[in-house]
Amino acid sequence: MADFEDAYWWSGDELRLHYRDYAGPASRAPLVCMPGLTRNARDFEPIARLLNGKRRMLAIDFRGRGESAYAKDPMTYVPLTYAQDMDILLRELDLKKFVLCGTSLGGIVSMLLAVQWKDRLAGVILNDVGPEIGKAGAERIRGYVGQGRSFETWMHAARAMAEAQGDIYPGYGLEQWLRFAKRTCKLAPNGRIVFDYDMKISEPSNCRAAKRVSICGRYFLCWKMCPCSSCAARNRIFLRKQPLRKW
Secondary structure, eight states: OOOOEEEEEEOTTOOEEEEEEEOOOTTSOOEEEEOOTTOOGGGGHHHHHHHTTSSOEEEEEOTTBTTSOOOSSGGGOSHHHHHHHHHHHHHHHTOSSEEEEEETHHHHHHHHHHHHTTTTEEEEEEESOOSOOOHHHHHHHHHHTTOOOEESSHHHHHHHHHHHHTTTOTTOOHHHHHHHHHHHEEEOTTSOEEESBOGGGGHHHHSHHHHHOOOHHHHHHHHHHOOSOEEEEETTEEEESSOOOOO
16 A cells, blocks of 8 residues: 555534545646545545555545544535535645546536636546436435445455445456455444445435436536546546646
């Protein structure tokens, strides 16, 4: 595992939020990585290993995930609030140039940030997100988020992950599923393995108003307005919006 420092900042509603700071040369634009809905900073460990100190990398725990505090009001678990949290962090760090990398929810937040921070962006990488979220995909997400399951051992957790998401990662073996489980879950004080996020993150998406609004397309328009080099990625296949310049 690449070396990193745990770092923190405070949100506007006084939540202590966490990110991993992997060191790199000041001469290169840092990579700011934001995870998917139920994921956390640990997801970006493979990227940190690949960079191997050649570029600074910040891996974010959104509010309610990983080592970040859980929100007092679950209705703040929405992209606009995550973007506001990130805006505070970016202002504190005062990065002259940076690259955003967002998976799924992190990609939506990247699109929001791209407009406000377009003068400082060297690039945007969108992974597993686009202008539409299909009905089947949305129902699938609502079907597993916030269920509050727990597992007796890491092996039980890995097998449960394989059963639930084996169709998405058909090439995974037991070692990969164990790694997946340890990035997604944590050991609770009672000794059980539990998911490493606030079960209430699903509440905004379950309200009737949220179901009626197709928000992703609007965020995708934000991304299209961004003049910096950018690309979209899905399972190692990259579709370039524009030719990527050297960051």
